[in-house]
Amino acid sequence: xxxMGYAVILLPSTSHAMHAEATxxxxxxxxxxxxxxxxxxxxxxxxxxxxxxxREAARAAxxxxxxxxxxxxxx
Amino acid sequence: xxxxxxxxxxFLSLRQGRQDPDMIYFDNAAxxxxxxxxxxxxxxxxxxxxxxxPGRAGHRLALEAGRIVYAARRAVAELVNAxxxxxxxxxxxxxxxxxxxxxxxxxxxxxxxxxxxxxxxxMRPLRAxxxxxxxxxxxxxxxxxxxxxxxxxxxxxxxxxMIVLTHASNVAGTLxxxxxxxQIARRHGVLFLVDAAQTAGACPLDVQSAAIDLLAFTGHKSxxxxxxxxxxxxxxxxxxDRLRPLKQGGTGSRSELEHxxxxxxxxxxxxxxxVVGLAGLVAGVDWVRRRGVEAIRAHEMAxxxxxxxxxxxxxxxxxxxxxxxxxxVAVVSLRIDGMxxxxxxxxxxxxxxxxxxxxxxxxxxxxxxxxxxPTGTVRFGLGAxxxxxxxxxxxxxxxxxxxxxx
Numbered sequence: 001x002x003x004m005g006y007a008v009i010l011l012p013s014t015s016h017a018m019h020a021e022a023t024x025x026x027x028x029x030x031x032x033x034x035x036x037x038x039x040x041x042x043x044x045x046x047x048x049x050x051x052x053x054x055r056e057a058a059r060a061a062x063x064x065x066x067x068x069x070x071x072x073x074x075x
Numbered sequence: 076x077x078x079x080x081x082x083x084x085x086f087l088s089l090r091q092g093r094q095d096p097d098m099i100y101f102d103n104a105a106x107x108x109x110x111x112x113x114x115x116x117x118x119x120x121x122x123x124x125x126x127x128x129p130g131r132a133g134h135r136l137a138l139e140a141g142r143i144v145y146a147a148r149r150a151v152a153e154l155v156n157a158x159x160x161x162x163x164x165x166x167x168x169x170x171x172x173x174x175x176x177x178x179x180x181x182x183x184x185x186x187x188x189x190x191x192x193x194x195x196x197x198m199r200p201l202r203a204x205x206x207x208x209x210x211x212x213x214x215x216x217x218x219x220x221x222x223x224x225x226x227x228x229x230x231x232x233x234x235x236x237m238i239v240l241t242h243a244s245n246v247a248g249t250l251x252x253x254x255x256x257x258q259i260a261r262r263h264g265v266l267f268l269v270d271a272a273q274t275a276g277a278c279p280l281d282v283q284s285a286a287i288d289l290l291a292f293t294g295h296k297s298x299x300x301x302x303x304x305x306x307x308x309x310x311x312x313x314x315x316d317r318l319r320p321l322k323q324g325g326t327g328s329r330s331e332l333e334h335x336x337x338x339x340x341x342x343x344x345x346x347x348x349x350v351v352g353l354a355g356l357v358a359g360v361d362w363v364r365r366r367g368v369e370a371i372r373a374h375e376m377a378x379x380x381x382x383x384x385x386x387x388x389x390x391x392x393x394x395x396x397x398x399x400x401x402x403x404v405a406v407v408s409l410r411i412d413g414m415x416x417x418x419x420x421x422x423x424x425x426x427x428x429x430x431x432x433x434x435x436x437x438x439x440x441x442x443x444x445x446x447x448x449p450t451g452t453v454r455f456g457l458g459a460x461x462x463x464x465x466x467x468x469x470x471x472x473x474x475x476x477x478x479x480x481x
Binding site: 021 | 132138142149160161327328336340344
């Protein structure tokens with residue numbers, strides 16, 4: 001990933017995060033599953049970290065697969 | 076270390092069974108055996124290298140476990156052409172999946188239609204719901220297990236909420252007309268639940284073209300995975316807000332809330348899942364897909380034809396079901412004149428090394444339909460790994476017993 005910083009995608013559950021990870025990888029978008037940063041959510045699950053520059057591509061890939069995400073935050 | 080010794084004794088006897096070249100396993104309708112080596116290797120690898128609890132942490136072992144669970148959803152969704160892997164709820168077995176669909180969606184005052192060929196995994200939850208005020212119509216099938224779709228349509232009422240059918244009888248092997256009934260259900264706005272215990276992996280299944288709203292499957296039969304795996308594929312017409320989970324508890328999601336999450340699949344999957352089993356299921360589905368469901372179906376039909384033709388030539392043997400491989404799965408029920416099914420089963424095992432299942436097969440309604448209640452039948456359940464030689468050996472054994480019975 002580039003030095004432009006990251007964005008995280010929050011999903012309803014780990015099951016959805018797994019679905020989103022597989023979908024993003026299939027779309028060629030580099031991603032990494034990380035614990036949800038405390039300052040973003042109290043949820044104890046995981047979220048997906050992508051490069052900030054991939055935000056639009058990620059939105060498109062998730063929307064095409066019908067995956068509803070809960071939030072996308074720069075971090 | 077008494078327990079260790081006991082476990083070793085079990086494994087030793089299992090290994091001896093495996094190595095017995097004369098043993099023929101014809102109880103695949105109960106569970107397929109042996110399992111493909113890659114299923115076993117994947118499960119061992121999962122225990123050795125995995126070990127995390129999916130959804131319960133963000134470390135790499137937890138994530139790997141989560142990916143296995145996801146892979147199981149996806150493998151099954153792709154196999155049956157279900158559009159959304161997030162609507163594949165994983166359960167311990169097909170019975171739990173059927174209970175989830177029935178207890179989860181039906182309410183007092185609802186009307187349900189089913190067939191007289193159902194397994195008790197459908198019939199018992201329906202009888203329990205009937206006692207709570209759900210109305211039930213059981214459509215009588217013909218003695219060979221065939222169902223007339225017109226009778227299903229004629230039984231639909233204003234309050235009919237669901238039609239429940241087995242895809243294939245576990246006793247007679249009869250395939251029920253699910254595609255026709257699916258269209259009927261769709262036309263009348265009724266949910267359609269299919270019990271695919273005997274068919275997932277053994278027959279081509281497409282939930283979209285067959286208009287199936289709920290498909291209950293098991294992992295340990297024709298998907299060649301281990302016991303303790305199964306699930307419910309939930310179609311887009313099913314409103315998840317109306318689905319009541321069978322259990323509540325930890326899901327790893329929405330941990331800040333003391334109430335159960337309201338989204339699929341988490342709402343129906345409380346508690347640590349059977350990750351090792353699901354790893355085996357993924358390998359099993361992969362094995363089935365590589366071999367090809369069509370090729371497996373063709374192989375099992377050829378074996379069934381060979382068995383039926385051979386049995387027809389033996390005096391004193393009565394075969395039940397359609398006796399036509401096109402109209403049934405590789406399950407054949409029979410009786411031998413002058414010999415009780417339990418005695419036949421014992422002698423097939425002890426004198427001929429042939430393992431099958433006798434009795435009522437947890438399906439008293441089906442046996443009543445066939446006219447074989449309460450004695451039951453001897454059931455041969457063939458699988459993808461059986462051979463023509465094994466069928467021939469079984470025919471010789473049945474012939475031998477039939478001569479003694481006369």
